Amino acid sequence: MTGLARSKTLPGDLATRPPGLASARAALTNGASVVDLVGEGWRRTNAAAQDGVFIAIAEETSVLAEARRIDERRAGGVFLPLDGLTFSVKDNVHVAGFPTTASCEAIRILPEESAYAVARLQAAGAVVVAKNTLDQFATGLNGTRSAEPLCRNAVDSDYIPGGSSSGSAVAVARGLTSFSIGTDTGGSGRVPAACNGIVGVKPTLGLVSGRGLLYNSRLFDTLSVFALDTADAYEILAVMAGHDPHDPYSREDADAVETHAVSAGRMILATPRADQLSFFGDSRAEAAFAADLAALRAAGYTLEEVDFTPFEAAGKLLFDSAFIAERLIEYGAVIEASPEMVHPAVRAAIEPGARYSAQQAFEAIYRLESLKRQVACVFREHDALVLPTTPTIFTIAEMLAEPTSRNAAMGRYTYFANPLDLCAASVPGTGRSDGLPSALSILARATGDAVVHGVARSFEAAVRSRLTETGPDCVRDRPLGIVR
Template identity: 45%
Template sequence: MLPTILDLASLKAAYAAGLSPLDLVEEIIARRKASDDPAIFITMTPDDDLRAAACELLARVPEPNSLPLWGVPFAVKDNIDVAGLPTTAACPAFAYHPEEDATTVARLKAAGAIVIGKTNLDQFATGLNGTRSPYGAPRSVFDRNYVSGGSSSGSAVAVAAGLASFSLGTDTAGSGRVPAAFNNLVGIKPTPGLVPNVGVVPACRSVDVVTVFAATVGDGTTVRRIMEGYDARDPFSRRAAPANLPSSRPRIGVLDGVEREFYGNKDVEALYDAAIERAKSLGAEIVPFDYAPFRQAAELLYNGPWVAERLAAVKDFLETNAGDFDPTVRTIIEGAKAYDAVAAFEGRYRLEALRQKTKVEWEKVDFLMLPTSPTTYTVEEMRADPIVKNGHFGRYTNFANLLDCAAIAIPAGFDAKDHLPAGVMLVGPAFTDEALAPFADAMHRVLNAGMGKDRTAALPAASRVAPAAEDLVPIVVVGAHLTGMPLNHELTRPGGCKLKTCRTDGSYRLFALPGTVPPKPGLVRDPGFAGKGVEVEVWALPPAAFARFVQNIPAPLGVGKITLDDGSSISGFLCEVHAVADARDITEFGGWRGYVSAADPAS
């Protein structure tokens, strides 16, 4: 029997014990029908399509758990494209039917995950509360009178209610974190640009981030690692520049008395103080810091020219369909008309001046620990004062993307009545995503708040955060070990993680090696060749697993240094030149995946 919350460790154990993805799909179908919240989904993947997706997975990769997310059900916020399902951004008149998956969705599907539906949101991702949708307002899984948080409302509730193992949200002002706090979940907000936004309806294009809701930090980190990686089609996409943090005694910045604001919610303040004490018990040094410059930067997002970015995203649609907007969303977006180009530059100057002030505070600390939201409200309270009360939710979240931060939101416990949950956030400078995860995982465990609506659930030991990339040995793979390919399990089983998808530099050729089982390519460097590079994946293995892996590589393949398109040099699969003398040159296909797809369009 499956647990209430479908965390990755429990689901993998069930698959190892004989559960089939088809069984899992039938359970998801039953849970969707039994749900008491009709506003979670805007479009559900049809039952027969779910069954077909499970069958396709079994045909493609029949061995259980042989992909990182083999048979894992996930939900997608309905401003992120999924081929075959409409994208509405919670505005029926805006709906369109994408022909391709968003980059994030495509990468997760390749890792074995199954989309169960498109989830509700504050219209055009404008809001932190979850009530601004013509499809209804998803509710807190703990009390239907209370908001779920937004804008990624349905995504959070789907995981917290046990309908999905994880879900995708987006975060401009805190939309991937506030709903996590209100539903007792982990919210992973990557550094802006780390995860591509290709196939995402923008809110504020320059600071939007695709996020993950999950039961544990380990689960969310696994998903984030699969999603991330440079995509040139996104003008804001960036390659990671990993930043380290102290592992033994981190300096954690906490709010002092002047900047503390909980809007009268003493329960959330008490939970924040308890989290500080728990951080001390884990060896952290607690350092009060000045939140003022961070707060002042946060105010620019809605009370400055960045609101004009929201208008830029939908200006043509607004001109023809103003009546189709939620009234509050329309008021916010039309407020952008008060700003001109001069105001935009002045806002940028103000942000950079505040960034300089925050650098003084970052010198004092390694990362910050803040309340995810200082309070919560009922649906009726929110509807009575939708802009002011929504602003309360963003007091400690709005700055993070403007100031180029990574963040992880974790459950912090329940109020004095054991009624509603609250959360805390760990926030670090750009590209501290990996470095934040182990401490966030440790905090989630010592705070002992459960997972989603199962507040008594023990976090599985198997879901602990896997070693960060810097503790692993990287290797470039080019063929049968790629994600979704027959030998990928040789990387995933010993604890490997995918770091990125990229290309070699232009001096490499790719050949289809005859007579290999399963079929394999051979990568050969030709210094005189000037191509476009070959698509590869960079994985990382624990040192002992790397040694075993290399030892088992069959001739004529071997391991040597491969130069990537960014100039870096990493160990990876190369082929002896003599073995490609009679092999077909398939470089023109761009990589092994392109060649396989061309040879078998159904693949």
């Protein structure tokens, strides 16, 4: 089979979108080959080559050669968990055979090795078919800080796709790849998932090695997973996770951190006080969040309001303190040498880092530690925190008109997670009345990934149940991830 020839052995649904884990395994059991599945995945990816989703796409011959090697291995009786799956990788993460640019050709690196986490996925049978577009230097939460053609929202192309992992989210939401890998510093793995109606998982810091990543912040960066549902996302995370002795920020206990969903039991969930929530005048987003909380209550969770102030304060430190100076380590020389190749909004975000003193850096560290102590009190009394992933969603035209303030608005409920060392997942919610997706963020303390997974799975099931009860009309404009 060539990448452009549709296999006769694939069921109809797999011939129109790459499979998730369960459907890939079923197809392979029923006689499809890895060449069939991977070839179809590459065909769909290549068909979208001009849509702003991908920066680079693998050669068909190399992708199919890898698929044949996997088929030969399987013929010898060796089966791996991700056999038959295609995935794409955000272009600030190294993949051998692809250049790494972070959406800036002035950087262009030709890595000899894939990032540690990517290599683990490849070793488990998944095949990389492309590198994804992103907000340049992974600095932005909207997806418009990249070269033309802009990556567009998978649900409504007039809207932003979210960022900075814009292409990674859209590739999954449009069914171009089985899953994808992004990064998350201030919400880059959760915001685009929310904007496109799919699952985005941001693990505990250090659970997944960052080796092979162009860093914004070695303190706060993590790789993230995009998938159609929580089951796939967390199984993929389990493959990526693990201690890397060559990454000084890898958790030594990473191999022991549980990611399988824990039973819901009688969990108590925190949510911000109603008077502290802002949806920037978006009544549809506000109504969707109310419906999401109702779904959690129906699933048996107890919800209690808590003070959002320390979370918001920690989020502001990410860009409004000396912590922003850390981005100059990776990108400062490029900005100085080739300013014309750096997006104006990205320069405006990073250049202020040069103005902070060492004293101010220590003051930011002290302030953050104080806020961590305050937040710890919340998690001593509550199993997880739930809140909207984004307060609203803007059109591309609106974002381009006010690129700074509206980008900051998108991070209101995500900026704080990594500075406070929380794990998180964004899960599609009950949907907005205008057909755009809504999403709920679930957060827990470090190493609480299994708790987040458990709540996410229960919420996902509750949303599915509500969609089944209300019928298909309410989801006709949404991606299929939550109802497939």
